[in-house]
Amino acid sequence: MNLVVDTSVLIAVLVSEPERDTLIELTKDADLIAPGSVHWEIGNALAAMMKRKRLGLDQVAAVLSAYEQIYQRQWKSHPTTVCMPMMPTL
Numbered sequence: 001m002n003l004v005v006d007t008s009v010l011i012a013v014l015v016s017e018p019e020r021d022t023l024i025e026l027t028k029d030a031d032l033i034a035p036g037s038v039h040w041e042i043g044n045a046l047a048a049m050m051k052r053k054r055l056g057l058d059q060v061a062a063v064l065s066a067y068e069q070i071y072q073r074q075w076k077s078h079p080t081t082v083c084m085p086m087m088p089t090l
Contacts, residue, residue: 003030007041010034014042014063015055042067 005027013020046063049055055063 001030002033003027005032005034007034007038007045010038010042010067011045014066015049015059 009023013023046060
C-alpha cells in the first residue's frame with residue numbers, strides 16, 4: 001500500500017517523538033511517498049531544532065545518517081517522489 005506522508009511524520013520517527021511508535025505501527029507494510037522537496041524540508045526542520053537547542057550537532061548527524069539510509073534505498077525508483085519503507089531508527 002502506498003501512503004503519502006509529510007516531513008512531520010518522518011521527523012517524528014527520526015528524532016523519536018512521543019508518537020513515533022504509533023506512526024511506525026500505522027505505517028508498517030506501507031510504502032511511504034513524500035514530495036521531492038522532503039530532503040530540504042528535513043534539513044530545515046533539523047536546522048530549526050538545532051537553533052532552538054532541541055538537538056545538538058551529534059544528534060543531527062545521527063538523524064541525517066538514518067534518513068540517508070532510507071533515502072538511498074528507494075530514491076532511484078522515481079525521480080519526482082521519494083518512496084521509502086518506514087524504518088525504525090534512533
